[in-house]
Amino acid sequence: MTFDDLLERAASLVRPDRRAILGITGSPGAGKTTLAERLVRELNGDDSRWVAQVPMDGFHLADVELERLGRRDRKGAPDTFDAAGYAALLRRLRDEDGGEDDGIVYAPGFERTLEQPIAGAVPVPRTARLIITEGNYLLLRDAAWERVRSQLDEVWFCELDESERVRRLVARHEEFGKDHDTAVAWVLGTDQRNADLVAATRARADLVVGPEVTASGSAPRVPLVHRPPDSPSVR
Template sequence: MAAGLRRSGDTLLCVAPTFDDLLRRARALPRGGRRAILGIAGSPGAGKSTLAGELVRELNGAGEPWVAQVPMDGFHLADAELDRLGRRDRKGAPDTFDAAGYAALLRRLREETYDDVVYAPGFERVLEQPVAGALPVPPTARLVVTEGNYLLLDTGAWARVRPQLDEVWFCVLDEEERVRRLVARHEEFGKSHAEAVAWVLRTDERNAALVAATRERADLVVPESALPGAGAGA
């Protein structure tokens, strides 16, 4: 986790990156005509999707899109499959995703020869379901930004993900604010306040602890001060 540090004499100082710093760093990732993939990790509600979306929007500007966004959430298992496996009550845990499929798509995106559009699955939060073929990655995309909880997990099929990523940034947020955002998001998509709080405490926070333990494997830690805008994160 070398980034975000600067040496002054014999003293190592922590330097918080700005959003402009993040833009410059992301812009420099594609090299030698090869497509680069930037991963953004962090606990549920830490602001991953907000950061990923703003990076893509700012880097693309008004010109031809050269940056695409492919979220890990598109690889959620469908509710019917979670029911069959008996895992729906902890949806969002590592074994409720198609981790092998996610790693395979990332590998394809790295090796793509830019001749064809690659279609990635998206995730519809209103339905809480993955949607196949929802996100086109055009041949012009030289940078793909992918966000999700488990990019740095080193167990099972998740261990295949990190080798496909040029860098991984880890979003951090004040814990009380992160939990508040999570509860608000669950309420926005149909849960009562009591249901939202129960889900966060029972499921989301268990996953958050697992994700937090992977922070030291990140290339850069992104504090709240570098996150653009405000509102609920992912």
């Protein structure tokens, strides 16, 4: 499989009569956001807006609420997200197919410098036919997260060598303000517990994507408005 195969498979999820939603999951630091951003960029081309990205991270509970719940030291665990709100947004994106008024649905984003969710930060225009959403727990066997999975056409599992994943994650925490020792402690503690939960969901994915695929090149692409219903998926 090549990256072009991923582009073709993602595009083939769209139908003329409805949007499609593709989920990308994997352990913290596995490259989910990087993969999602590249898919969006290359599918859209220079001037199209038919693919949009909606991250799960916008549904982090705010620190003040985590403090109230006694979960601040476990930030990033499954119960530190508003999974029901996330599922509701995905359902709205699918059912309303662009929303009302000017056709924009606003999703929350996540500011890594502040480590806080930001309401209304991600506009999803009516022209978006494919939504790509990435997050850790899209395949978790839990009632709240199962509602998320039910809104997704496919879920791909992003996989990376474990030592490289940990190295990248430590570097990310340092980039956003943690000293080295604190970053390592967090990665090997809270983050690793979450990573173990995510790794256990790998078998439920529709496709496992390794770094050898995401590193491969791709040819220039013509943006697609939709794929006809009988278009084959790339397997």
